[in-house]
Amino acid sequence: MEAIRLGLVGCGGMGHRHLFGLAELHRAGLCRFAPVAACDPRHENAVSLAAHVTEHFGTRPAVVGTMDELASVGGIQAVDICTDPPHHHTLAVEAMRRGWDAMVEKPMGLTARACRLMRQAAVETGRLLSVAENYRRDPINRLAKALLDQGVIGRTRFMMHNTAGGRDQMLISVWRHQKNMSGILLDVGVHFSDMIEYLMGDVTTVYAQTRLYEKTRKNPMAGKDPDAVEHTSPAGVYERWQKDMPAEFEATAEDAAYATLVFASGAVGQYLEEHAAHGRGFWHRAVYGERGSLDLPGDRSGQPINLTLDDGGLIEGAAILDLVPDFHVDDATAALFGGTRLWRYSFPFAETDRKIIAIEYADFADAILTGRPPEVGPDMGARSVAISYAMLESGALNRPVTIDEVLDDRTHTYQAEINESLGI
Ligand SMILES: NC(=O)c1ccc[n+]([C@@H]2O[C@H](COP(=O)([O-])OP(=O)(O)OC[C@H]3O[C@@H](n4cnc5c(N)ncnc54)[C@H](O)[C@@H]3O)[C@@H](O)[C@H]2O)c1
Known part of the structure; x- marks a missing residue:
């Protein structure tokens, strides 16, 4: 079976840790992805990640700085988004609209409203959205x-x-x-x-x-x-x-x-x-x-x-x-x-970290190939964001807050300033 052509988007700390996880899966003979591009506006970060791809996979991925450039690589089927959180919703929505399945690091979106935009895009496009939640x-x-x-x-x-x-x-x-x-x-x-x-x-x-x-x-x-x-x-x-x-x-x-x-x-x-x-x-x-x-x-x-x-x-x-x-x-x-x-x-921390990230990739690939939902999909990813913000909303309002009122974006006193900074 042809490997799924994967774009690695966001090549900072977690982008590198994800690549080490993908390499761990590759070494175990279980990797269904071909990492074909490293995308980051910080060129040196994309170059660094690409070098690790070459070291572990023996292939030379494209080094790009934007989603347009990523699209021009050709044949991209999925992306793994490891940018800092303010970009998660814009990049994931854009990826799904381009017809790519997406895995996104936690927190799924920066606010409950950002998560709603991602959930809507997943429904509208029918693409798969997996949240790389590792601890479970x-x-x-x-x-x-x-x-x-x-x-x-x-x-x-x-x-x-x-x-x-x-x-x-x-x-x-x-x-x-x-x-x-x-x-x-x-x-x-x-x-x-x-x-x-x-x-x-x-x-x-x-x-x-x-x-x-x-x-x-x-x-x-x-x-x-x-x-x-x-x-x-x-x-x-x-x-x-x-x-x-x-x-x-x-x-x-x-x-x-x-x-x-x-x-x-x-x-x-x-x-x-x-x-x-x-x-x-x-x-x-x-x-x-x-x-x-x-x-x-x-x-x-x-x-x-x-x-x-x-x-x-x-x-x-x-x-x-x-x-x-x-x-x-x-x-x-x-x-x-x-x-x-x-x-x-008992493994050194870096090895445990790689193995658990490898499991996330195995789940993402299996979901793409079989059509089953990923273990942590948009609904669950959004719930975790809502629970963390329910605490911050409760702190701001000094009253009990339900998860539903945050999830549905009815309560956003604390998040208002963040939504404004995102322009949503
Ligand atoms: N699951 C975990 O255990 C775990 C651990 C650490 C980080 N994370 C998550 O991973 C994500 C990244 O964290 P980090 O520590 O790697 O941050 P980081 O700051 O080290 O790296 C972020 C990278 O994203 C790049 N970037 C920014 N905008 C971009 C864009 N539009 N397109 C492509 N790349 C872009 C930056 O240039 C940078 O290289 C965060 O969501 C964070 O919460 C998860």
Whole structure:
């Protein structure tokens, strides 16, 4: 079968990580894509990504700077959009109108309204729109979902998702601290929103307090030689851009949310996302049910789940699999992670990152080739964006906010300024 001709759009940090994921899939003999073009208005970024394509695939992709130039490459069938978030909706809508299927990085769109435009375009054009939401594809999160679906802890009553850390440091890039570019509570929070619904089902209402504590953020990499420092950014790819970012800059996006969530099932969630915490940082996700609890490890950590049952105590190690006899991961995950029934794994972070991105590509290709919907399509992608904004809207309005009112764009007090900056 002919490979799907793919354009890589947005060749920054995540664009490079996606290519490493595609190469991982290629090495596993499961890649259905031919990456034929690297597209970025920052020429040096497109050139860099193209060089990695040549290294891993042995082919020379076109280097282009615009969607028109991408179209002139000829025969493009799909695009993978990894630009910064303000461009997601314009590029995805344009791609679908050109007849290309699209995978777009999270957050699907920069606001609920941007997501609506993307959903409309997907319906109108009949093209496929997949959201590259990676955390749920972690095999340990697959196991967590299987345990919950199997009713191992009984009906769920509450979940906690609590994270804190960050102080006044820049998280990866300047734009993650700018309200109109995808502030940190959206950039990181949208992953958590997706995971929360993946495990617990629909969220209906949130009531949140939000804060902007650290109005000046610091970039410790400014002016440093990236080759002379230990790489600490995700998958070690960001330092070469961070060295040229300012040492200090103003942050305009809220950096803390404290929320209560209500689920359609009747369960309740406690949510704390703190990117400005000083002192001891922490990460905690747990689900409690009628008969026991699940303590879940950090996404992409490979650590085991801690399951405690009233009538069985702590279930440790591979014994957890006995409770879910039908659990098995999909073929691509099994091939990449080396097992169909995984309860832990251990790889360096960059390798885990590649494998999980490879799974996203395998899902996207299968959806294109079989006509089935992708795992995270426009409706689900838009819901995660709406949940993160429901917290920010609730913080701005000081009242509980429903996910539906944000999803339907009836409530947009907080997002108004962002929509205006996008011209939508
Ligand atoms: N899933 C994850 O774990 C994860 C991790 C990091 C980033 N992301 C997401 O990936 C996306 C990109 O983040 P990043 O860290 O790579 O940002 P980045 O700033 O490093 O890279 C963005 C790139 O997009 C390019 N670009 C801007 N406008 C463009 C256009 N019109 N056409 C083509 N290219 C364009 C920029 O020049 C830049 O090279 C964001 O949506 C971010 O939220 C996801």
